[in-house]
Amino acid sequence: MEVFEAIEKRRAVKHYDPDYAMSDEETNKLLDALRLSPTAFNIQNTRIVLVKDPAQRQKLREAAWDQAQVTDASALFVFCADIKAWEKNPARYWETAPEPMRGQLVQMIGQYYGGREWVQRDEALRSCAIAAQTLMLAARSLGYDTCPMDGFDYDKVGEIIGLPQDHLVAMFVVVGKGTKEAYPRGGFIPREEAVKIDRF
Numbered sequence: 405m406e407v408f409e410a411i412e413k414r415r416a417v418k419h420y421d422p423d424y425a426m427s428d429e430e431t432n433k434l435l436d437a438l439r440l441s442p443t444a445f446n447i448q449n450t451r452i453v454l455v456k457d458p459a460q461r462q463k464l465r466e467a468a469w470d471q472a473q474v475t476d477a478s479a480l481f482v483f484c485a486d487i488k489a490w491e492k493n494p495a496r497y498w499e500t501a502p503e504p505m506r507g508q509l510v511q512m513i514g515q516y517y518g519g520r521e522w523v524q525r526d527e528a529l530r531s532c533a534i535a536a537q538t539l540m541l542a543a544r545s546l547g548y549d550t551c552p553m554d555g556f557d558y559d560k561v562g563e564i565i566g567l568p569q570d571h572l573v574a575m576f577v578v579v580g581k582g583t584k585e586a587y588p589r590g591g592f593i594p595r596e597e598a599v600k601i602d603r604f
Contacts, residue, residue, distance in 0.1 A: 410544040415586035417549035422476040424581040430546055431479060434579070437542040441535040445513045446497045449489035449528050450535045453482040453565050463564050468556035468576070477551070477578035482561065483536055485528030488570040490517040525572065532574035539577055549582035 435452070443449055455461050458475070464482070465474035474480060486492070494513045498506045517524050540550040553576040561573050592598075 407541070410541045414540050414544045414550065416551045417582035417584070417586050418471075418473055418551060419582060419584035420473055420476040420478070420549070420578070420580040421583050424478055426478040426548070426579070430548075433546070434479075434539055434542050438535050438539055441531070441538040443531045443534075444527055445490070445494075445509065445516070447489045447494065447513065447527075448497065449485045449487070450531045451484040451486055451571060452535075453484060455480040455482060455565075460564065464556070464561060464576075467560040467564060468553065471553070471555060473551050473553075473578045473580075474576070477580035478548070479579040481536075481539060481577045481579070482565060483532040483574045483577065484565075484567060484571050485532050485574060486568075486571050487521075487524045487528050490514075490524065490527075528572055529574055536575055536577050539579070543579045548579050551578050552576070553578065 431454070435454070438450070438452060439448075441450065455464060461475045461480055464480065465471065468474050490513050494510050495506070497513075498509045501509065517527075536552055540552065543550050556576065558573050561567075565573075567573060
């Protein structure tokens, strides 16, 4: 599927065939696509919890106000981020880069994130959002429907998945075979309102 077609056809689908199973090959293809999502300084701070256990998914459904897509979709991806990825052996993110570029980038990582907790958190959420969009477009290109979700109890979800203390939960994305089309698009504000040239 062409990229622009995938963008146009990607919708937030809420109803899924609970008996449909994606193949391991397809799931791994989506996971490989996720790893190609960009992150600032290549710190790769996105962490994905692919929830397969039905009992675990049921607990997460309860934490998501009983939204059926959490258990009915073929796959549930919980997007998390390691807020402190920037300081965990940052040289590994640039180990194949030539010197002196490698040393300069590692130094820049520390200077940019050190002592700036709001930047660490904002960057983590940006990384997860980019990765989630990568997943949704990749899934659409394989013929699957998706739904991004933030309607859940974040603290409860963290407890259920054993979230490390220096991580955060950003969102869910479910993937599967939809059984009901998304509602018609709600409409768009004018392009001139959404896009400004050079300044407001």
